[in-house]
Amino acid sequence: MRAFSAPNLTMLSSLPGPWISQYTDLVLKYHWVTGNRAHYVHRLHQKYGPIVRVAPTEVDFSDVSAAKEIHRVGSGFVKSDFYQKQTNGASSVFSITDPKKHSARRRLLSAPMSDSSLKSMESLINEKITLAIQRIKEEMELRGSADVFKWWLFMASDVIGQLTFGDSFKNLDRGVENQYFSDMKKVGSIGALNTSFPVIVKLSRTIPLPFFASITSASKRLVIYAEQSLERYKKLLDADPTHPPPTLFTKLFQAGEEGLPNDVLKDEARGYIIAGSDTTAVSLTYLVWAVCSDEKIKATLIEELGSLPENFQDQDTRNLVYLNQVIDETLRVYSAAPSALPRTVPPGGAVLAGKHIPGGVTATTQAYSLHRNQDVFPDPERFNPTRWVAPTKDMKDAFMPFGGGSRICLGMHLARMELRMAAALFFRTFPHARVSNLEGMSDADMAEKIYFLLSPKGKRCLIRAS
Numbered sequence: 001m002r003a004f005s006a007p008n009l010t011m012l013s014s015l016p017g018p019w020i021s022q023y024t025d026l027v028l029k030y031h032w033v034t035g036n037r038a039h040y041v042h043r044l045h046q047k048y049g050p051i052v053r054v055a056p057t058e059v060d061f062s063d064v065s066a067a068k069e070i071h072r073v074g075s076g077f078v079k080s081d082f083y084q085k086q087t088n089g090a091s092s093v094f095s096i097t098d099p100k101k102h103s104a105r106r107r108l109l110s111a112p113m114s115d116s117s118l119k120s121m122e123s124l125i126n127e128k129i130t131l132a133i134q135r136i137k138e139e140m141e142l143r144g145s146a147d148v149f150k151w152w153l154f155m156a157s158d159v160i161g162q163l164t165f166g167d168s169f170k171n172l173d174r175g176v177e178n179q180y181f182s183d184m185k186k187v188g189s190i191g192a193l194n195t196s197f198p199v200i201v202k203l204s205r206t207i208p209l210p211f212f213a214s215i216t217s218a219s220k221r222l223v224i225y226a227e228q229s230l231e232r233y234k235k236l237l238d239a240d241p242t243h244p245p246p247t248l249f250t251k252l253f254q255a256g257e258e259g260l261p262n263d264v265l266k267d268e269a270r271g272y273i274i275a276g277s278d279t280t281a282v283s284l285t286y287l288v289w290a291v292c293s294d295e296k297i298k299a300t301l302i303e304e305l306g307s308l309p310e311n312f313q314d315q316d317t318r319n320l321v322y323l324n325q326v327i328d329e330t331l332r333v334y335s336a337a338p339s340a341l342p343r344t345v346p347p348g349g350a351v352l353a354g355k356h357i358p359g360g361v362t363a364t365t366q367a368y369s370l371h372r373n374q375d376v377f378p379d380p381e382r383f384n385p386t387r388w389v390a391p392t393k394d395m396k397d398a399f400m401p402f403g404g405g406s407r408i409c410l411g412m413h414l415a416r417m418e419l420r421m422a423a424a425l426f427f428r429t430f431p432h433a434r435v436s437n438l439e440g441m442s443d444a445d446m447a448e449k450i451y452f453l454l455s456p457k458g459k460r461c462l463i464r465a466s
């Protein structure tokens with residue numbers, strides 16, 4: 001890979017943006033650490049247009065053709081070092097920047113993530129979804145409403161835990177977060193801090209602050225847990241090589257030398273759990289909330305779900321036109337990863353949206369703005385599933401909830417499967433579901449906090465059965 005030299009900043013001085021962006025990235029960082037970066041950058045686009053200089057060496061594009069070029073396979077735009085910082089240096093398909101290394105790794109991991117391979121895991125996935133619905137029902141009966149955010153998070157983490165380690169975290173069974181999962185969240189917070197304030201994180205290695213000390217122990221436990229889980233799985237595989245419990249890594253274990261070494265598998269397993277838990281849970285939470293907030297949408301969905309057979313399978317839900325429109329509209333308005341996806345402009349520079357951008361500059365796109373382009377999605381803030389009845393080419397091009405090109409989400413088929421089945425089962429079981437006002441729950445709880453991922457500000461979403 002060619003080395004990147006410092007970008008020629010004088011070429012950026014003619015780009016639109018607030019004056020402060022020419023001198024410092026502190027304002028951008030402030031909005032990032034307060035969970036408002038996507039909103040801030042979107043406001044800048046509304047003021048300055050589709051190209052905005054957001055920091056001395058960073059430019060955000062809401063222009064669809066520029067976004068397509070940046071994320072095009074083979075475009076030469078590589079993931080910036082943000083990803084290494086975010087994942088604390090782990091070597092996973094998510095964080096590798098070198099295109100050749102990435103494509104080799106992705107080739108090994110892709111097959112089990114395809115729609116057809118996931119079919120063999122459908123019953124395991126459905127088992128978790130059914131258990132989540134049962135738990136939601138019990139909580140509604142006991143408490144008067146259920147926190148669907150919590151249960152979807154337990155469900156999504158149990159699904160991805162089962163599919164990576166061959167054994168789930170049992171969050172749904174216990175009704176409380178297991179240690180591994182809470183450690184994961186703790187360690188994740190240091191990744192976010194590392195992207196903005198690497199110096200503080202470095203200092204923490206020498207100055208023993210309690211916050212960092214608890215993260216260090218969490219991090220050690222994570223390594224041990226991943227090692228033990230993978231060892232346990234290997235033993236199962238050795239004991240019965242012909243019928244092991246299927247996981248997304250089974251073939252890589254069986255491939256021996258041609259598979260992946262243990263420590264790489266550990267990094268990938270960790271990456272899958274981070275990438276596959278909150279994203280799916282947050283999408284389902286906003287889907288349920290948005291549908292429950294609009295009686296007409298809910299009635300249309302319930303009517304369509306009435307056509308499903310008693311023990312419906314994923315194949316049945318794929319054919320439900322309105323359900324899939326509801327899912328696409330959720331992914332548009334409430335994209336789980338709506339903020340900047342940073343890429344480094346190739347050494348020779350590039351022309352984006354008619355402007356020459358020098359090599360080495362960080363070019364970002366954010367689904368939050370692409371999905372709110374008024375010309376493409378009229379009345380963009382309105383949750384309107386029927387806008388997907390006959391999507392235009394512009395709508396398809398601007399729709400990037402799973403990113404794009406060679407770095408498009410590896411888990412998108414799994415995510416869509418979970419979204420279809422869980423949404424269908426939820427509204428079949430609770431056709432009169434409504435947003436609850438128990439314990440002071442209100443729309444303010446659902447205000448969006450956006451770091452790299454979206455989450456509801458109140459960290460809860462209470463729904464009642466009628």
Ligand code: HEM
Pocket residue numbers: 093094095106160271272273275276277279280283335336337341342400401402403404406407408409410411412414415
């Ligand atoms: C609704 C749910 C999901 C959404 C909205 C979502 C979104 C995204 C986005 C936007 C990216 C691109 C990041 C970038 O280019 O910087 C991505 C990458 C990725 N996602 Fe997802 N994701 C979801 C679910 C999942 C699940 C269930 C998994 C399961 C393992 C997963 C695994 C990954 C991986 C491994 C990558 C990195 C791919 C690569 O760089 O080659 N995601 N996801």
